[in-house]
Amino acid sequence: MDPVYFDNAATTPVDPQVLETMLPYFTEDFGNADAAHQFGRNCKVAVEDAREEIARLINAEPSEIIFTSGGTESDNAAIKGVFSALSPAGKNEIITSPIEHHAVMHPAESLKRQGAKIVYLKPNSDGIITADQVKEAITEKTAVVSLMHINNEIGSINPVNEIAAVCSEAGVPFHSDTVQSVGKIPVDVKEIGLNMLSISAHKIYGPKGIGVLYVKNGTPWIPWLQGGSQERRRRGGTSNIPGIVGLTKAMALCDKNMEANTQKFVALRERLIDGLEKRFEGKFTINGPKDGGVPHIINIGFKTDSNQGLDGEMLLLNLDIEGVCVSNGSACTSGATEPSHVLQEIVGDETIANSSIRVSFGKQNNEKEIDFFLDKLEGVLDRMMKVAS
Ligand SMILES: Cc1ncc(COP(=O)(O)O)c(C=O)c1O
Known part of the structure; x- marks a missing residue:
């Protein structure tokens, strides 16, 4: 055997249908999506079609979808981006849990050097954080709450709808690391009511090194990775077109199946x-x-x-x-x-x-x-x- x-x-292994969708973008349609000529234009169309499809799959607006290099970048960009936007106004507390992925815990810890106070909510023995715990922990200084949807080690599912409701009532942005949930269980950003979420393609039969950060319009957030004007100046860097089309196909297949x-x-x-x-x-x-x-x-x-x-x-x-x-x-x-x-x-x-x-x-x-x-x-x-x- x-x-x-x-x-x-x-x-996960890349689904053959995903690979097939990606291949032309390595060799034939290899252009830079920002180039004005036809090679660039073809790629631009592919990126914007992908953005629309991903937005549809999680019930977001296309303008709320930012392509990143994966879950780690999305988590970093979410937490550091909100913190930079809100800490000048005295909001320096980050509420999270000790069982988050390191892609959330380490950026939070690193913000301590910029004056952040990290509040860790204790999960129960099933790995769950309740909305009541979040409600109790929120203060007028809370900049962001970051709690994962599905835990990658034990498979627990946090009550993100309830947590989002508490955060929304308090006017605190809520980020969820949904790397293990998108494509596995339904994720509808409007129904959940969160501000930000992170997606990674390689957990759902897509390629490595591509992901999404969803940022709800109106969320106080400063782009974390500066460079070119890609992603409407919210994430610099030449677009990873094969990755973007692969991620989109992977998400669509997971949704269907x-x-x-x-x-x-x-x-x-x-x-x-x-x-x-x-x-x-x-x-x-x-x-x-x-x-x-x-x-x-x-x-x-x-x-x-x-x-x-x-x-x-x-x-x-x-x-x-x-x-x-x-x-x-x-x-x-x-x-x-x-x-x-x-x-x-x-x-x-x-x-x-x-x-x-x-x-x-x-x-x-x-x-x-x-x-x-x-x-x-x-x-x-x-x-x-x-x-x-
Ligand atoms: C819950 C969770 N968040 C974030 C990540 C990091 O994602 P990526 O490998 O795309 O950077 C992982 C991957 O192990 C994960 O399981």
């Missing part, structure tokens, strides 16, 4: 959990929400009969040798030895946090792969547990 890839929350993909993920999850229960009863726990999270992200912690933890890094490496690729945290921290900041916060037990793996499904996965994974996991765990106890 080919290696099984269960790390789709880190990145959302229900079918979700059903598939639900079935895969059930088979996995059933298998885990049959084979490893009492030796594993699901970190984060047992119900109510997204079906395609499952974070599993293991322990031995004598309640010892296992080395999650070794577990991951052993599974890799056996042909199964999972993750032990967010992709961006893979390779680092410290346990995931999300699990440390949610699980509160360093042993389990260190003994955990994240399994995340993509639309290309199937039930045979779940069975293969369970077989391999059984062998690896058996060996590791003998050594540990």
Whole structure:
């Protein structure tokens, strides 16, 4: 069997239909979208068509869509852009949570040097922040609230509609990192009522290095990346046309197939959990929400009969040798030895946090792969547990 890839929350393979849409823009329609000649004009049309389609898919206005290099840039631009706009007026507080992606946490932390105060709201054991917590934390000094939609490590879903309502009532801009939700669950900016959101193509079968920052018209926000006059002077840099058309196709396909993909993920999850229960009863726990999270992200912690933890890094490496690729945290921290900041916060037990793996499904996965994974996991765990106890 080919290696099984269960790390789709880190990145996904590009859909062949997406690739096909992108290819002409590398070789034939390769122009610079800002050029006045026909090569440029063709590309400009492609970019503006893409902008309209993306706006339609999330129910925004085309003028509210800014193309970026991905989720990290969008998160940085959102937080730093609002902070720059509002901090001169004395609004220097940023409300966020300790289980955000580093693309939110690190820019927030870096703003401390410019006088920002970061307020971290504590998630419950399912990884959820409530609107009441946000309401209580908002002060007249709050510049921005940034809370993610779906957590990339445990699959929890924040009540963004309720949080947006609280922020809107208080007149505070609300940004949500929707990198893991757009294309997976419905995201309608008007229905949610948020000011800003971040999208990344490579999580939804599109190319790496392209994303979107949605900024609702009227939001106090200063462009973060200066340069040329692209994106109506809100994000300098020559437009990544193949990326933009690829992202758009990827979003359209995910939108079209959302229900079918979700059903598939639900079935895969059930088979996995059933298998885990049959084979490893009492030796594993699901970190984060047992119900109510997204079906395609499952974070599993293991322990031995004598309640010892296992080395999650070794577990991951052993599974890799056996042909199964999972993750032990967010992709961006893979390779680092410290346990995931999300699990440390949610699980509160360093042993389990260190003994955990994240399994995340993509639309290309199937039930045979779940069975293969369970077989391999059984062998690896058996060996590791003998050594540990
Ligand atoms: C929730 C979340 N936000 C942001 C990012 C960063 O996105 P990108 O890789 O496009 O920079 C990721 C990717 O791991 C993510 O999962």
